[in-house]
Amino acid sequence: MAPALDGALAAKSGPTVSHPLDPLTAEEVVRAGDVVRRHFGPGADLMFETIELAEPDKAVVRAHVAGAPIARTARFAVYRRGATGVWTGRVDLADGTVAGVAFLPDARPMISPEEFLRIEAAAKAHPDFQAAIARRGIARMDRVCVDPWTAGNFGVPGEENRRVAYTFVWLRLGEFDNHYAHPVEGLNVAVDVDTFAVLRVDDHVSAGRMPAVPVPMAPGEYDHALLARFREPLKPLDVVQPEGPSFTVAGNHLRWDNWDLRVGFSGREGLILHQVAYTIDGRRRPILYRASMAEMVVPYGTPEGVHYRKNVFDSGEYGFGKLANSLALGCDCLGHIHYVDAVVNDLAGAARTIPKAICIHEEDAGLAWKHFDFRSNRTETRRLRRLVVSSITTVGNYEYCCYWYLYQDGTIEFEVKATGIINTAACIPGAPQPFGTEVAPGVVGHIHQHVFCARLDMEVDGPANSVVECDTVALPMGPDNPMGNAFRVVETVLATERAARRRVDFAKMRSWKIVNPGARNAVGKPTAYRLEAGSAIQPYLDPEGPSGRRAGFIYNHLWVTPFAGDERYPAGEFMNHSTGDDGLPAWTARDRPVENADIVLWHSFGLHHLPRTEDYPVQPRVTCGFKLMPAGFFDRNPLIDLPPETNRASRAAGDAPSCCG
Ligand code: CO
DSSP states (O other): OOOOOOOOOOOOOOSOOOSTTSOOOHHHHHHHHHHHHHHHOSOTTEEEEEEEEOOOOHHHHHHOOTTSOOOOEEEEEEEETTSOOEEEEEEETTTTEEEEEEEETTOOOOOOHHHHHHHHHHHHTOHHHHHHHHHTTOOOGGGEEEEEEEOOOOOOTTOTTSOEEEEEEEEOOSTTOOGGGSEETTEEEEEETTTOOEEEEEETTTTTSSOOOOOOOSOOOOSTTTOOOOOOOOOOOOOOOTTOOSEEEETTEEEETTEEEEEEEETTTEEEEEEEEEEETTEEEEEEEEEEEEEEEEEBOOOSTTGGGOEEOTTTTTOTTTTBOOOOBTTTBOSSOEEEEEEEEOTTSOEEEEEEEEEEEEEEEEEEEEEEETTTTEEEEEEEEEEEEEEEEEETTEEEEEEEEEETTSOEEEEEEEEEOOOEEEOOTTOOOTTEEEEETTEEEEOEEEEEEEEEEEOTTSSEEEEEEEEEEEOOSBTTBTTSOOEEEEEEEOOBTTTTOBOOOGGGTOEEEEEEEEEEOTTSOEEEEEEEOTTOOOOOSOTTSTTGGGGGGGGOSEEEEEOOTTOOOTTOSOOTTOOSOSSHHHHHTTOOBOSSEEEEEEEEEEEEEOOOGGGSSSEEEEEEEEEEEESSSSSSOTTTTOOOOOOTTOOOTTOOOOOOO
16 A cells, blocks of 8 residues: 555645655755756856766665655756766765766757747847848847757758857837747857857848748737627636545645555756556556656758758757646636646756646546446446646747546556647748648748657566567358458566567557566466557658657657666757657667566657648647557456546536525
């Protein structure tokens, strides 16, 4: 059983640490920053990319008992402004010692939120940029918006061995105007993010590399202060929980129905789920040791101009957690909400708290199961609920809303709702757009994808798991299949890393099971969960191209590795300007055994985005994700014991209020 909870909803997770997997508190971040600064000596130029919890070994975590002392260690990545390379290491937060310091001369840190507006200011202060803006007839520099895109690794002369942003430009017509409606085409600035020196102003129009394209000036507003009219609002639809929600929170430990788990958060990944387990028949059964969305990349598909440089790893190059929103009650979150604040580090090595970064609530999930017996005229119906743990990140023009759902039937689902503003470029109105859609006159949205990679550290009924590929095949007609109806599942254990580099196959209705060979269900089969890869997508980046090389994880939908604490991110630890030498393709080339072992699943999935006029000026959310479903994990429908209930607040049209009070 899970450790006892105090049952109180009290509570903000305060500054106290009650478990080895609790994220660093603000005090711990500050202490780690102080220790690291002392270690590297005086100087204001020490910059902190990352201070985060160094998760203890699994054995330590599993052996932890409530109330026992907890050894706390922070992991750091720091650099000196203006010098290349990154130092990594660990801080023992109890004795203030630094250990395991390594210098990575080729690593370049991610771009921090504090650097966004400094990059813009550097570009706007440069006389060549000012001249290019003036040539376009734009009078007010204060209305020019310069977005700090990561620069990739394209071998551009002058950018070598630097940390560079390659910017794109838009024009804001008023204080709340949607500047993405007004792209300024053919003007880009390469800015050194360490020194804020402008390396190059590229005016592709004046250089004769492309024709002049007018800045589209029609408004594309979404701010309510600027929208002229609203439709009649619908009547209120309130989520009322008169007795409060059914989950309990103690620190970062969450318990709801038969589930319990720990909620974590990091500046790089955002939401993390730890130690997800389901208790049935008095037995707490582990499923996931740790789950997160560990990387993502957005390749754009046009070779026109310099748009090929748009190939951004929003997680590894900026930090999904660092860019998390503070959520708004009644807007982002509906119902009875428990919020958790997130703590990340800033560039100076101090703590930055993002209030209400994590939303926890429960939702009705429709029907759970039903049967009507036409002989006895009896009906049994049960409704389903899910627990939702969510967080929303804004990366420049775009919003990624991440939802983990735990259903009462044992299903775990991850969903990304993508919304925000599509990335825009200017075009000649009406001109053919082979690589995009003209979403408004003179505004084009280019074809692109959003490819995510989930890191799923599995422990189905314990640490030793295997992955089994399940292909459904039809038998040829013949003596064994005289009527031509026969089809069956062929199961193959994926025994090594190379064998476990897999892609979906619709012709075989392929799926994958994570089994525990040492645990049996009521019919003698290994207990298992199944990965439902419902959003697998086909990549179009050439794997040998400068962007494809850095995004190796997108070329397989499934990868399996033996657990290694330093294999955390599928495209590598340091993504900014990466070469592609680190990450899943390199790790799995070793072909380590992954059968009946402590394994990590990596699932690549995403959105294939052909922009629509309906995506403009702001995109209605589109979704992608995956499910982990019990498949032989339980001995029967785990919802058979749901009590028969009727929701008394529901009423039929024309009924008098039926509530019995
Ligand atoms: Co998109």
